[in-house]
Amino acid sequence: MSSSPADLVREFHLAFGLDARSTPTQVSSELAAHRGELLAEEAAEVAEVSVTGPLDKLAHELADVVYVAYGTALVHGIDLDAVIAEIHRSNMTKLGPDGQVVRRADGKVLKGEHYEAPDVSAVLRRQGWRPDGE
Numbered sequence: 001m002s003s004s005p006a007d008l009v010r011e012f013h014l015a016f017g018l019d020a021r022s023t024p025t026q027v028s029s030e031l032a033a034h035r036g037e038l039l040a041e042e043a044a045e046v047a048e049v050s051v052t053g054p055l056d057k058l059a060h061e062l063a064d065v066v067y068v069a070y071g072t073a074l075v076h077g078i079d080l081d082a083v084i085a086e087i088h089r090s091n092m093t094k095l096g097p098d099g100q101v102v103r104r105a106d107g108k109v110l111k112g113e114h115y116e117a118p119d120v121s122a123v124l125r126r127q128g129w130r131p132d133g134e
């Protein structure tokens with residue numbers, strides 16, 4: 001079996017009887033809120049150990065965030081790998097035409113003139129998403 005996060009998390013959800021959808025779907029507000037709380041808890045744990053560590057705890061909490069994020073995507077029927085690929089495609093367009101990186105004083109990468117925003121809606125539509133009212 002593949003060891004990609006998406007596959008591992010799917011295995012976990014199926015083994016424990018958790019929701020797993022294969023098409024982008026609006027879920028109940030209770031379930032959506034529950035998933036949001038789980039992710040917020042894990043993000044808070046990352047924040048707690050980010051500065052003080054130790055490094056194994058930071059690694060653990062970062063992995064928890066990714067695991068829960070993939071689980072939340074699965075609950076909503078979102079193929080998160082495809083969304084990440086779209087975010088990456090967009091991020092790479094931040095490079096200037098000369099291949100140079102434009103940075104703000106604090107180091108954040110700025111958007112160059114060839115920047116293309118990610119089109120997450122198109123990615124979800126290719127996965128079968130039909131927004132309400134369409």
Ligand SMILES: [Mg+2]
Nearest residue numbers: 042045061064
């Ligand atoms: Mg944790």
